Amino acid sequence: MANFIVIVDPDRDRRARFVKTIEPLLTPLEGLVTNRCDSGDFCAIWAANPTAPISWDADEQGAAVVWGDAIAADSDRRTDAKHLRKFWHGGDRKNFPGFDGFYAAVTYQPDFGLTVGADILGLFPVYYWCARDIILVGSSPELFQYHPQFKPQFNPAGLIGLLLLRVLVNGQTLWSEVLRLGAGNLLAWQPGTPAREIEQYRIPCSKEHNIYSHLSFSQHLDLLEDAIDRAIARPTASGKKQGLLCSGGLDSRMLAGFLHRQGTSVVAFTLGRRNDLEMECATPVVRALGFEQHVTEIPMVEYPTYADLLVRWEHLAGGFGGATGLGWSARSYLQNTPPEMVMGFSLDAILSCPSSSSVSFAKTFGGTNTMGFSPAVLDKLLCRDVFGNLVADSLVRLEQTYNHYSDLPLRQAWCFKLYHSNRFVMGLTAWRISFGAWPILPVLDRQLLELTAVLPEATVGKRLAQKELVRTRFPQLAKLPLDRNGWNTEPLQPSPLRQKLAPLLLAQQKWRRLQQQFGYERRRYYRVLNLNNPGWQAVRRQAEPYRGKVSHLIDRTMLDKLLPSPNTCIPFQSDAIAEGSGMQTLLGFLLWSRNNL
Structure with a gap:
């Protein structure tokens, strides 16, 4: 960092x-x-x-x-x-x-x-x-407050963005000015x-830049392969050993394939337990390529410490999910390792595009808003004498920004997700990780960005081109189980034996779902981001005394309804990550209020 x-x-x-x-x-x-x-x-x-x-x-x-x-x-x-x-x-x-x-x-x-x-x-x-x-x-x-001319004051507009999208909106922070x-x-x-x-720079993604539409899918693949290869090779050209954050998912698998093909010496880092689904997908990749692998899990007992660090230094700019310590703990688990770490952050965002049937501002905002609270809920939660019409005003500004990104509807939605959720959540995670190793982010290559910004939906929709790159350029890796942050770990290219075993593997998925109902969660991110786990319960207890500090800003009845007390098990409907994200932001704001309100 x-x-x-x-x-x-x-x-x-x-x-x-x-x-x-x-x-x-x-x-x-x-x-x-x-x-x-x-x-x-x-x-x-x-x-x-x-x-x-x-x-x-x-x-x-x-x-x-x-x-x-x-x-x-x-x-x-x-x-x-x-x-x-x-x-x-x-x-x-x-x-x-x-x-x-x-x-x-x-x-x-x-x-x-x-x-x-x-x-x-x-x-x-x-x-x-x-x-x-x-x-x-x-x-x-955080340290601005120590200058005698700076007078920290709460900024209502900053909180609006966090509660809508869990990230900053329109550059507004929790401090005025x-x-x-x-x-x-x-x-x-x-x-x-x-x-x-x-x-200084904007991704060119208007109709006039759409110069590859006449090319075939195969030609698009060749262009994409060259751009990704260059985006990885340029920052790693020193020949030094590189770290690789290897989760078992598609992005890190693709990066692993390119790094191996380029002859780079790699130390892979995987977070989780040995029997996590992510680990079961990451480890075979590491072994197949002959990489060194370090495995670690972040103790939940440390979540309150990381929560304090996040609230103090980040002021919730990327939400509160980082209290799980992915970046704040990097200084400890990356000691005596390569000084640089290759990471696939935001590659999924640029190597895909939304469906052409869901590219209006309303639909795009609605999808991103699942990580926060709806405008209707905020109208009930926030005290009108403080916030006035800020929710409606923020939506107007967001729609104006959305329309300004491009004259191509697909790319308006693409840019909105990239510049909002991905920019803040992934950017702050990279910033934290730089405590232990400097992030190498292939997404920050303008040639790659400018190519992916104009590839058609038929090529990049549902990450089709990225999957085909792995299938055709790294067939050995395509045959290995793939993490999708869910129960399905089907390889991109299942072997004949795996196809024969499909009924047994389907039964295994059902068994794992049953295990989850009894508290044995093998999907790491669902486990660590669940507000009912011991780490988050400790953070909830940590924040509980500060409900009264925000009573002039937030309706107490609605707050208690949206954020149950630490002694209450939160009944998630289907997705503990999305459903808990807004609650996490409220928790973070309670902790932020401790020293700032």
């Missing part, structure tokens, strides 16, 4: 006091290294994994810092801070280049002010606040002027 704060403040003593105050607070976990970079009124300070790829450069002419891998769009060349100062020089920011890879970057020029950017999908979290001649920028807003930098945007600021967001 790179947890950073940037300040520009002309008051030298005030700036020095702020930095002195936050420096010992900047490191949320043990084992991170703190560094800083100064130039005139500018100071950047950060805490990161000792092996994290970070560079900085400063003199009397200004400064720059790059946290992560800023890869030139036309090569595998990393851009360091010294080169960034050349690329982002002067005041014409509309021509400043963006980069591939997972990173955040800042430059400071006394004559032109501050410029801040991040990866092309905005996965790396960047927040900012400014007032007259002061600006604060950080990977978390603190904004999340938009995806693909540069932040530009000069003393005495408001901060501006300048569009």
Whole structure:
């Protein structure tokens, strides 16, 4: 992880006091290294994994810092801070280049002010606040409160987004006047002027970019194979041993196949128990390719600790599911391992597209809204004298954003899911994991993004092309059980023997469903995200004392109905993950209120 704060403040003593105050607070976990970079009124300070790829450069002419891998769009060349100062020089920011890879970057020029950017999908979290001649920028807003000019105040609009979609909406956070930098945007600021967001990159997915529709499915596969191969090879070109987050699902299986074909030495990491379905699907892949495998499970007793970390440092920007420790525990389970970790985050989002029958805003929003509460429920839950018409206003803004993405209805829905749920949930998970190893995310390759954005539904619908790639390019892996986050682990290409055993395997599925009814859950994500498990019950007890702190914002009767007490077993209908997501957000908000309301 790179947890950073940037300040520009002309008051030298005030700036020095702020930095002195936050420096010992900047490191949320043990084992991170703190560094800083100064130039005139500018100071950047950060805490990161000792092996994290970070560079900085400063003199009397200004400064720059790059946290992560800023890869030139036309090569595998990393851009360091010294080169960034050349690329982002002067005041014409509309021509400043963006980069591939997972990173955040800042430059400071006394004559032109501050410029801040991040990866092309905005996965790396960047927040900012400014007032007259002061600006604060950080990977978390948490430490802003230690500047004497910053007065933290609750922002009702921020909570609306979290309760609707479990993520931030329109850049609004839980603190007034603190904004999340938009995806693909540069932040530009000069003393005495408001901060501006300048569009730096958007995925081109309009009708005029639809240049592959005349090609055959086979030709689409060839293009996709080349793009994925390049997206993996560019950030791993150093020849170093790579980590791979291997879950047993389609994305990590595809990545494993490409990494093996490229001759990369791989250490695979799989979370879970030995008898989990995910483990039963991941381990055969690792063995077939000759990879080293590390297996670990995150103790549920640690959930309250991770809940505190998430509430403090993330302010719920990606929901509250991260309290299960997937990223916050990475510092412990990734020690003495490769310094980089290849992950398939958001590949499922770009290598698929919604059905053409469900591409209206109403249907797309309705599908995403299953992870939160409906507008009708929020009208009853939220106190109108505080929130007014914010729910309706947020829906209007969301629909405007949806329509602006593309003139192709399919791609409007595609972008909405990518820039909302995937951007925040996956981005913050990657940010947490960087505590232990720096994330390598093939999705942050513009050539791959721009190809998948225009492939037709007949090619990528239901992930058809991705499945066919694995079947045809990695047939050995296609014959192995595949995790779909459910009971069905049928291979993409079942062997003749497996086809003969189909009745027995179907009976096995029924037996496993019966085991689940008696409390033996072999689907890992359903087990760890179930609010009735011991870890979540501890978090529920942890949050319970703070119901009264939100009574001026939330109707207590509705709160008690939506979020039962810790002593109550929650009766989920069919999907404990989706049905529990909104409850998790309410739990997180109760914990956030402890120190912020």
